[in-house]
Amino acid sequence: MRNLLNFFLKYSSWLVLAFFIVVSCVLLFSRNPYQRHVWLTSAGTLSGAVYDAANNVTGYFNLREINDDLQRRTASLEAEVVELRRRLAVYQQAALRDSLAADPETSRFRFIIASVINNSVSRPFNYITIDKGETDGIRPEMGVMDQNGIVGVVNVVSPHYARVISLLNPNFRLSCKVKGGEVFGSMVWxxxxxxxxxxxxxxxxxxxRKGDTIVTSGYSAVFPEGIPVGVIMGNARGEDDNFFTLRIRLFTDFNSLSTVKIISNTDIDEIKAVEAESRQSQEQ
Incomplete structure (x- = not known):
């Protein structure tokens, strides 16, 4: 109690001054509308600034929680994307199988579905790597195509992978003809x-004519006859006395290869045996 009394005695002049200031302000703002308006406006501005600063501080401390929530949502979305990609690959493979089953011309051919895991399109000699190999029935010299057209031919096989010579490789030549015709030429990149x-x-x-479709000729054991390859754009260079050279726009989009089918000719061993016997008889 003594300390409280000493406090009032020590600061009595300041307390009296504060009392009169408060009384003066009350009288001033209660009796003068203009001063009251100014006071309320200033007080509102000050309190708004205080509230805004407090809100910014609170928001800053909430950033970590917001960031954690965003990371959780991002992880969930990434998982959904992976699952959707997996389902899309399954649907693409099912669509390829259905299209093959509906084609009676491919009865002596078996098709193996594979995914492209490496692909080049801008090199002088381009190759493709697929995720199927010898254990899946892949052998060298098997044709490769996608849902649009010809892709290439298998040339190297390991137990679980295979390399394909792309159509975008000058070492690969494909026997083709104009759809509906019988004469054939050789396609090369x-x-x-x-x-x-x-x-x-x-x-x-x-x-x-320009715009005619080019298809495989069927004059090989690698590709069935009639697989779409591209359309005629026009003459590529000057004509010689006996042959045309045409520029073809390819149906296969090599920049977006994802799923392909490898063509296995069930009669290939018999065909090779007959051809080998024929060569031997000619050499004798």
Whole structure:
């Protein structure tokens, strides 16, 4: 009690001054509308600034919680994307199987579905790697295609993987013809564009028009007859006396290869045996 009394005695002048200031302000603002308006406006501005600063501080401390929540949501979305990609791959493979089953011309051919795990399109000699190998029935010299057209031919096989010579490789040649015709030429990539190739050695008497479809000729044991390859864009270079050279726009989009099918000819061993016997008889 003594300390309290000493406090009032020590600061009595300041307390009296504060009392009169408060009384003066009350009288001033209660009796003068203009001063009251100014006071309320200033007080509102000050309190708004205080509240805004407090809100910023609170928001800053809530950032960690918000960031954690965003990370959880991002992880959940990434998991959904992975699952959707897996389902899409399953649906693509099912669609390929259905399309093959509906084609009676492919009865002597068996098709193996594979995914592309490596692919080049801009090199002078391009190759593709797939995730199926010898244990899956893949052998060298098997044809490879996708849902749009020809992709290439298998040339190297390991137990679980295989390398494919891409159509975008000058070492790969494909026997083709104009759809509906019988004469054939040889398709080869000239290295200019991953979406185009040349059809060479097409006999001069062949009838065609710009926009006609080019398909496989069937004159090999690798690809069935009639697989779409591309469309005629026009003459690629000057005509010689006996043959056309045409520029072809390819159906296969090599920049977005994902799922392919490997073509296994069930009669390949018999065909090779007959051809080998024929060569031996000619050599004798």
């Amino acid at each position: 000239d290295g200019k564009s991953p979406g185009e190739a040349l059809l060479e050695e097409l006999p001069k008497h062949t009838r065609f």
